Amino acid sequence: xxxxMMLKFTDRAQAFPAKRTPDERAQxxxxxxxxYILAKAEEQAARCSQCGVPFCQVHCPLQNNIPDxxxxxxxxxxEEAYELSAATSTMPEICGRICPQDRLCEGNCVIEKDxxxxxxxxxxxxxxxxxxxxxWVKPLRAVADRSGQSVGVIGAGPAGxxxxxxxxxxxxxxxxxxxxxxxxxxxxxxxxxxKLEKPxxxxxxxxxxxxxxxxxxxxxxxxxxxxxxxxxxxDAVFIATGVYKARRVDVPGADAAxxxxxxxxxxxxxxxxxxxxxxxxxxxDAAGKHVVVIGGGDTAMxxxxxxxxxxxxxxxxxxxRDRANMPGSAREVYNAEEEGVQFVWLAAPVAITATGVRAxxxxxxxxxxxxxxxxxxxxxxxxxxxxDLVIKxxxxxxxxxxxxxxxxxxxxxxxxxxxxxxxxxMTALDGVFAGxxxxxxxxxxxxxxxxGRDAAAQMHQYLRARVGQVANAx
Ligand code: FAD
Ligand code: SF4
Ligand code: SF4
Numbered sequence: 001x002x003x004x005m006m007l008k009f010t011d012r013a014q015a016f017p018a019k020r021t022p023d024e025r026a027q028x029x030x031x032x033x034x035x036y037i038l039a040k041a042e043e044q045a046a047r048c049s050q051c052g053v054p055f056c057q058v059h060c061p062l063q064n065n066i067p068d069x070x071x072x073x074x075x076x077x078x079e080e081a082y083e084l085s086a087a088t089s090t091m092p093e094i095c096g097r098i099c100p101q102d103r104l105c106e107g108n109c110v111i112e113k114d115x116x117x118x119x120x121x122x123x124x125x126x127x128x129x130x131x132x133x134x135x136w137v138k139p140l141r142a143v144a145d146r147s148g149q150s151v152g153v154i155g156a157g158p159a160g161x162x163x164x165x166x167x168x169x170x171x172x173x174x175x176x177x178x179x180x181x182x183x184x185x186x187x188x189x190x191x192x193x194x195k196l197e198k199p200x201x202x203x204x205x206x207x208x209x210x211x212x213x214x215x216x217x218x219x220x221x222x223x224x225x226x227x228x229x230x231x232x233x234x235d236a237v238f239i240a241t242g243v244y245k246a247r248r249v250d251v252p253g254a255d256a257a258x259x260x261x262x263x264x265x266x267x268x269x270x271x272x273x274x275x276x277x278x279x280x281x282x283x284x285d286a287a288g289k290h291v292v293v294i295g296g297g298d299t300a301m302x303x304x305x306x307x308x309x310x311x312x313x314x315x316x317x318x319x320x321r322d323r324a325n326m327p328g329s330a331r332e333v334y335n336a337e338e339e340g341v342q343f344v345w346l347a348a349p350v351a352i353t354a355t356g357v358r359a360x361x362x363x364x365x366x367x368x369x370x371x372x373x374x375x376x377x378x379x380x381x382x383x384x385x386x387x388d389l390v391i392k393x394x395x396x397x398x399x400x401x402x403x404x405x406x407x408x409x410x411x412x413x414x415x416x417x418x419x420x421x422x423x424x425x426m427t428a429l430d431g432v433f434a435g436x437x438x439x440x441x442x443x444x445x446x447x448x449x450x451x452g453r454d455a456a457a458q459m460h461q462y463l464r465a466r467v468g469q470v471a472n473a474x
Pocket of ligand 1: 100154185192195242437446
């Protein structure tokens with residue numbers, strides 16, 4: 001097929017899938033974008049200029065073959081487009097939904113500046129949702145068990161699930177251990193349904209279960225087994241436990257009963273969405289309350305937008321830098337503003353009282369070591385934001401894993417992340433690999449998948465070599 005079908009960016013405007021109105025969105029936890037229809041996906045895919053050096057692909061952590069699957073989509077060859085996209089990703093429809101595309105593939109698309117990028121994420125989501133609808137997503141087929149070797153995966157988030165899938169396909173017995181009652185990690189209990197509907201995650205997990213991956217839920221390593229136990233049980237272990245220690249807000253009143261940790265709040269909201277009984281539900285619900293969220297990252301955005309959907313009386317987000325310097329995705333800020341969230345830029349809390357957050361105005365000073373302008377107090381600018389629910393969303397650090405796992409020999413960096421060999425992804429403990437947030441610090445689903453993909457390849461090599469050693473020794 002000639003490329004005349006492509007390069008339509010000059011005469012076809014960029015069109016993301018239509019969003020539901022903010023009023024409609026506030027009524028439920030369903031995703032905010034309506035799906036593309038086929039003709040729209042084909043039309044938008046055809047805007048791609050088929051770059052010789054595709055910067056979209058370079059800046060995709062999975063190096064997805066974007067130009068080729070866009071071309072196949074424009075040609076209506078959706079099943080082939082799906083197969084190509086699935087060749088590099090274990091969950092393309094999830095990345096299509098929740099990658100911050102404006103910072104990754106789309107933000108680096110060459111037509112972005114003058115014409116608006118190709119809507120890569122939305123097309124990726126469309127391709128794989130269509131594949132699920134049409135039965136093109138095939139069951140996992142493990143090659144006949146060749147070695148009887150087994151792998152233990154600690155953590156059922158995107159990094160752990162990716163290792164589980166890729167090693168199961170290679171014929172290993174794969175056991176996944178997770179301390180939550182459902183698999184999926186932050187995709188299940190952190191990220192709200194309006195960004196990622198839960199059935200989308202659950203069908204991926206079901207496919208792994210059907211493919212023979214054995215899940216041990218409510219199993220906390222450190223409580224139900226030590227790392228040494230799992231090493232004795234398995235030929236290799238992958239640690240992907242994420243980062244869960246909430247950063248503190250060090251002001252008076254920060255531990256009061258109406259002040260919540262972001263993840264406690266989001267987990268409760270997600271559990272309610274599953275129909276679970278949530279203990280302490282009234283305290284963890286924003287209905288009818290004046291809510292102030294402290295922080296400016298993706299977690300803060302998810303909290304403010306959850307509060308809107310729970311029927312909060314008002315929702316404010318306090319962030320100590322300005323809009324241009326906030327870490328959260330600009331698209332998410334825009335969505336939040338549409339939904340009625342009020343952003344108070346350049347504001348930092350100084351105390352939390354029973355009725356509100358006393359805050360100081362900030363200004364941006366000289367750039368710090370990280371190149372970002374450091375916020376400093378702007379004297380005389382104190383104010384109070386009324387609140388009967390305050391949510392702390394300042395980000396997460398690793399827990400003390402060597403202590404939790406009963407494994408003081410597990411090496412960590414000074415930030416508490418697990419130290420690995422960058423090439424093999426193995427820790428200093430033989431056969432123990434790691435990836436995802438527990439290695440990178442709080443990051444993204446797509447990077448967790450990338451780590452899982454790389455680690456699975458390294459673990460396979462390691463396990464094959466071990467079979468060889470055992471055979472030689474016999
Ligand atoms: P996780 O997803 O954190 O999974 C770790 C798993 O390990 C969990 O299931 C946990 O129960 C389990 N575990 C931990 N300790 C133990 C133990 N001792 N024993 C057994 N199991 C254990 N990323 C995006 O790309 N897009 C987004 O829109 C986005 N939104 C986010 C919103 C929120 C609120 C948060 C908190 C994060 C968001 N992220 C987003 C980041 C993303 O979710 C993470 O980077 C990603 O999930 C990390 O994957 P992981 O597999 O390393 O760990
Ligand atoms: Fe873009 Fe993420 Fe998909 Fe890569 S995985 S193409 S960065 S949406
Ligand atoms: Fe197509 Fe944009 Fe990627 Fe170029 S950078 S190949 S135009 S999607």
